[in-house]
Amino acid sequence: MTRAHAGVVWTDRFLDYDFGPFHPFSERSRALGARLLRSVLAPEHPTRVTWTESVKVAARDTLRFFHASDYLDFVERASGLAKEVLLDAGDTPSFPGCYEAAARLVQGAVDALDFTLEHRMPAFHPAGGLHHAHSGRASGFCIFNDVAVAVARAMRAGHRVAYIDIDAHHGDGVMYGFYESGRVLDIDFHQDGRTLFPGTGFPNEAGQGDGAGLKANIPFLPGVGDEGLLAVFRRIVPALLRNFRPDVIVLQHGVDGHWGDELASLQYSPAAYAEIDRTVLTLSHELTGGRLMVTGGGGYRAESVSRVLARAGLILAGGSVPDSAAHLPAAWREEYAATFGTQAPISWADTPELAPSPWTHDEERRLVAQLEAALGERFPLAGATTGSPT
Numbered sequence: 001m002t003r004a005h006a007g008v009v010w011t012d013r014f015l016d017y018d019f020g021p022f023h024p025f026s027e028r029s030r031a032l033g034a035r036l037l038r039s040v041l042a043p044e045h046p047t048r049v050t051w052t053e054s055v056k057v058a059a060r061d062t063l064r065f066f067h068a069s070d071y072l073d074f075v076e077r078a079s080g081l082a083k084e085v086l087l088d089a090g091d092t093p094s095f096p097g098c099y100e101a102a103a104r105l106v107q108g109a110v111d112a113l114d115f116t117l118e119h120r121m122p123a124f125h126p127a128g129g130l131h132h133a134h135s136g137r138a139s140g141f142c143i144f145n146d147v148a149v150a151v152a153r154a155m156r157a158g159h160r161v162a163y164i165d166i167d168a169h170h171g172d173g174v175m176y177g178f179y180e181s182g183r184v185l186d187i188d189f190h191q192d193g194r195t196l197f198p199g200t201g202f203p204n205e206a207g208q209g210d211g212a213g214l215k216a217n218i219p220f221l222p223g224v225g226d227e228g229l230l231a232v233f234r235r236i237v238p239a240l241l242r243n244f245r246p247d248v249i250v251l252q253h254g255v256d257g258h259w260g261d262e263l264a265s266l267q268y269s270p271a272a273y274a275e276i277d278r279t280v281l282t283l284s285h286e287l288t289g290g291r292l293m294v295t296g297g298g299g300y301r302a303e304s305v306s307r308v309l310a311r312a313g314l315i316l317a318g319g320s321v322p323d324s325a326a327h328l329p330a331a332w333r334e335e336y337a338a339t340f341g342t343q344a345p346i347s348w349a350d351t352p353e354l355a356p357s358p359w360t361h362d363e364e365r366r367l368v369a370q371l372e373a374a375l376g377e378r379f380p381l382a383g384a385t386t387g388s389p390t
């Protein structure tokens with residue numbers, strides 16, 4: 001019997017999290033990612049993935065792991081109204097049933113976390129990763145913070161959590177939520193807050209109290225792509241994780257850093273996402289006995305989101321990743337076209353259309369030096385000797 005290699009949480013009820021046709025955030029692109037993953041797995045490896053297809057609405061006690069009681073009351077009231085009200089300063093409206101829809105996404109994260117803790121294999125929740133919601137307020141399309149609730153739940157079970165966030169936006173809800181915790185290592189790569197919402201996440205924000213030195217913020221200027229992301233990721237992530245020795249790793253896998261995204265201005269490619277997925281998977285084998293939870297996140301270009309998330313699921317499940325030029329399944333392409341009213345992509349990845357990157361070796365030196373000063377660690381170049389005789 002072949003053992004399942006990963007768990008994936010998906011139910012079409014996640015599509016209930018819907019701000020309407022004119023709002024940029026849509027679970028439909030994540031749905032197409034889950035469909036693509038299923039269609040390429042099914043014929044070859046029916047047992048490589050255990051699908052969780054029925055997800056409850058998270059109980060209030062579960063939401064309380066992270067969220068304030070009066071905020072839950074506020075969302076519940078707004079959720080019962082026929083008319084829309086704003087849940088934050090402007091980007092996150094209510095809709096009828098929004099409490100239940102957001103709480104179901106939270107339960108998806110909890111189910112994924114429990115799966116990986118129990119089975120010691122990766123668990124993937126592509127609909128989740130709503131990292132902006134704070135304990136007491138909505139923010140940036142995020143009503144409840146599913147990933148923060150899962151982190152809090154892992155901590156309550158006595159675990160040390162390494163949280164890695166590659167969304168183009170700073171994961172402020174998670175970082176500030178555990179800013180003083182010595183049990184959460186938070187590493188966040190994002191577009192510089194001077195150029196993008198939510199405006200936070202600078203290297204000198206390194207944690208407080210027990211959390212001092214455990215929050216790593218890596219801001220990139222608009223236009224930075226794989227060359228910046230991978231250079232810094234390779235230098236700092238394995239080193240920080242090996243020092244911290246987490247019990248479980250959580251990866252927020254937003255895809256809005258992909259080149260061509262509608263809301264952000266970074267230029268990551270599918271190859272960079274794949275390298276990160278493989279690296280984090282390998283680190284989970286080395287450090288946490290296989291306990292790894294991966295969520296989705298932002299991403300505002302459906303053709304990038306669906307394909308990158310499907311590829312991430314394939315990597316987590318131990319499947320082989322199709323060549324960039326390999327054609328996507330015809331039935332999936334038809335569903336994509338029907339869903340979005342546009343032509344579906346033909347193959348797994350397109351030739352990137354990139355603007356010049358502002359990344360330089362000087363910029364890398366400057367950024368890594370800032371991180372070293374803030375975190376009290378050294379991040380030598382691979383192969384470089386530490387310490388100098390002169």
Ligand SMILES: [Zn+2]
Pocket residue numbers: 167168169254256297298299
């Ligand atoms: Zn984002």
